[in-house]
Amino acid sequence: MxxxxxxxxxxxxxxxxxxSRGLWDPDEGRYTNVAANMLSSGDWLVPHRTHDVGHWTKPPLTYWAVAASLAVFGMxxxxxxxxxxxxxxxxxxxxxxxxxxxxxxxxxxxxxxxxxxxxxxxxxxxxxxxxxxxxxxxxxxxxxxxxxxxxxxxxxxxxxxxxxxxxxxxxxxxxxxxxxxxxxxxxxxxxxxxxxxxxxxxxxxxxxxxxxxxxxxxxxxxxxxxxxxxxxxxxxxxxxxxxxxxxxxxxxxxxxxxxxxxxxxxxxxxxxxxxxxxxxxxxxxxxxxxxxxxxxxxxxxxxxxxxxxxxxxxxxxxxxxxxxxxxxxxxxxxxxxxxxxxxxxxxxxxxxxxxxxxxxATIDSPQDARAWADAIRARVPGAIDQVVFVDDRMRYGLRLHLNADVEDVTLARVPKADGTSINPHYDEDAATELVEDHDDGASVWICKAEAWHDVQRYMAARQHRAQALGAPYRGSIVFRVAPDGAEAAHAGTSP
Structure with a gap:
């Protein structure tokens, strides 16, 4: 007995x-993000926080275990x-x-x-x-x-x-x-x-x-x-x-x-x-x-x-x-x-x-990536294939909850990687992301509310327009970016 x-x-x-509980950032989201990137890229040797940037803070066994579980049981x-x-x-x-x-x-x-x-x-x-x-x-x-x-x-x-x-x-x-x-x-x-x-x-x-x-x-x-x-x-x-x-x-x-x-x-x-x-x-x-x-x-x-x-x-x-x-x-x-x-x-x-x-599972926590995913979906109709954080705290858990890539960029200039930079603070600068981002209406950007006007000026200086989607969420603005002269997809209301 x-x-x-x-x-x-x-x-x-x-x-x-x-x-029952969503992933809590940063730790749960970060480990799951790296594991999901392993699974999607097929590269099980090098841990990546994005498909271009390695993540070396821990050896790979935890990532392997989580990636294998995601492969068997789903995202x-x-x-x-x-x-x-x-x-x-x-x-x-x-x-x-x-x-x-x-x-x-x-x-x-x-x-x-x-x-x-x-x-x-x-x-x-x-x-x-x-x-x-x-x-x-x-x-x-x-x-x-x-x-x-x-x-x-x-x-x-x-x-x-x-x-x-x-x-x-x-x-x-x-x-x-x-x-x-x-x-x-x-x-x-x-x-x-x-x-x-x-x-x-x-x-x-x-x-x-x-x-x-x-x-x-x-x-x-x-x-x-x-x-x-x-x-x-x-x-x-x-x-x-x-x-x-x-x-x-x-x-x-x-x-x-x-x-x-x-x-x-x-x-x-x-x-x-x-x-x-x-x-x-x-x-x-x-x-x-x-x-x-x-x-x-x-x-x-x-x-x-x-x-x-x-x-x-x-x-x-x-x-x-x-x-x-x-x-x-x-x-x-x-x-x-x-x-x-x-x-x-x-x-x-x-x-x-x-x-x-x-x-x-019921706590209203700013660390809950599932709550962030729900807030983004409410503001962004249609598909989301990438979430770009601009000088804002990364929500790695969105990689699983939105099944979308997550990137961390800055308005400041980031030196070009020379192979010696291990775990850079940012994946790249926002200007580089604009060049790489072939906007098909599926990328979402997020920045702190107090930085919103700086972000708008930065984008305008590069012939792009940042348009907010809905009200701020936990002090952050969810927005789309489109080239000047293009119709902003799924436009929302500026805060």
Whole structure:
């Protein structure tokens, strides 16, 4: 009965109302936009934010997964989120498998605790790299647990490095952070396992590095970008403006871990309260040998967390992979307390989680790309094959909701690309877009309302006319552009 309950709860949380909410920009829209461009262009090697401009901020595995799902299930939000839901299921299954080794009497509870924690339950509905990363890291740690506490066969070592390779192809070096815990435990506890077997390292190199080698060979400037901006700058500088203050780690990760572990936070705190006594025992080799489970969970939680705290780029979902060891610690604490498992807590909590999804689908949010698509359709009758944002925030999610290309241009002059510009701020300048845009009445332009007169003057200086369509929407003007002397297609009313 308990097993059936766990399966039903996890499947419900994975798939209930998965497509009810529109894509939220920027993250969900950006990842889906790149994936849709892969699908339409047929170029699965180079991620593109438009058909002409590459997008290199993340390795391609998330884009591949979303693009494959869109190819199978169609251009809709449900299909875009399927890979994340499957990653959530894989993570939950791996937590259960790890618990069968570390705390077998609470294995099912470990799985349900993980699946119902607030952070994983919310993140399972977001198209980002974070849950795929969490799934691969948890898979790698399951392989390590089997390597140390199970059969110890070479196949587990191969699986461990395969999972880390997939994590590396998902988010780069951060995918290897659980290795800190593995190395720590291997040096702290004897006998040691041959984690760094040559076969495993070969598997990792073959799977994780080939894409980087290919794209860097084609564009050598990418090497400096990957190592400089995406590794050094994210770690050592506040270049990305992501809570880089000295206290940013506490402001971001403290609430994320405390609230994200609900409704099991109290049990986790109970495990944390007992940690100093364990640490005192770990000073001696025999203490570490007799207490490897808590040692592993502490290292798996706090060594990556330390790196996240030191790094200057900090976002809540960076710590999503840490909820696997948190759930296992909750199970360990539950076993220490004894008594029946606290299933009753789920009676109110699971409906609450589902209710949050329904509420999120009704929120009037400026980030909701579906609402933007509806507003554009109301103002623009007929086909739309391209949406051009002029010095305005990009709404990448329109790529899916309108099935139209999305571009980002500026009124300022953009230097011609020379092959060394990686992830330019704008795709091109508006003048270049005018030359390239063979207006067939299917292109829509958007700018901020306060820039509307500047846009009109800019277009007039280039023998084009900008004509607004309907009233402004969320402070932005939706308009068409036509050459002077041509009848403006589908003209609306100027604001």
């Amino acid at each position: 308990q097993r059936t309950l766990v399966v039903l709860v996890v499947l419900t949380l994975a798939f209930a109302f998965l497509g 809709n939000t449900w299909a875009a989120r399927i890979p994340v839901a499957l990653a959530y299921l894989l993570s939950t299954w791996c937590v259960w498998r790890i618990a069968l080794r570390l705390v077998p009497e609470r294995a099912r509870f470990a799985a349900i605790a993980y699946a119902t924690m607030l952070a994983p339950a919310i993140a399972s509905q977001l198209v980002t790299t974070d849950f795929l990363l969490a799934a691969w890291e948890t898979l790698a740690m399951w392989a390590y647990v089997e390597l140390r506490w199970g059969s110890g066969r070479l196949g587990w070592d191969a699986l461990l490095w395969t999972a880390f390779a997939l994590a590396f192809l998902t988010k780069g070096p951060p995918g290897l952070l659980p290795l800190l815990a593995i190395v720590f435990v291997e040096f702290a506890v004897t006998p040691r396992r041959r984690v760094f077997h040559p076969l495993g390292l070969f598997v990792f190199a073959a799977l994780a590095l080939w894409w980087f080698v290919v794209v860097v060979t084609r564009n050598p400037a990418l090497l400096h970008y990957f190592l400089g901006m995406e590794v050094v700058d994210r770690f050592a500088t506040d270049e990305f403006r992501r809570n880089g203050q000295w206290y940013g780690w506490l402001a971001v990760y403290g609430p994320t871990l405390v609230l994200g572990a609900l409704p099991w936070t109290v049990l986790w705190f109970g495990w944390l309260r007992g940690l100093p006594a364990h640490v005192r025992k770990w000073r001696k080799p025999e203490g570490r040998a007799n207490d490897p489970v808590d040692l592993l969970l502490a290292a798996w939680t706090f060594l990556p967390l330390l790196v996240f705290c030191i790094a200057r780029s900090r976002l809540p979902l960076y710590v999503l992979p840490l909820f696997a060891p948190v759930a296992l610690a909750v199970a360990v604490r539950s076993a220490e307390i004894g008594g029946p498992m606290p299933w009753r807590r789920l009676v109110a909590w699971v409906p609450l989680l589902i209710g949050l999804r329904l509420v999120s």
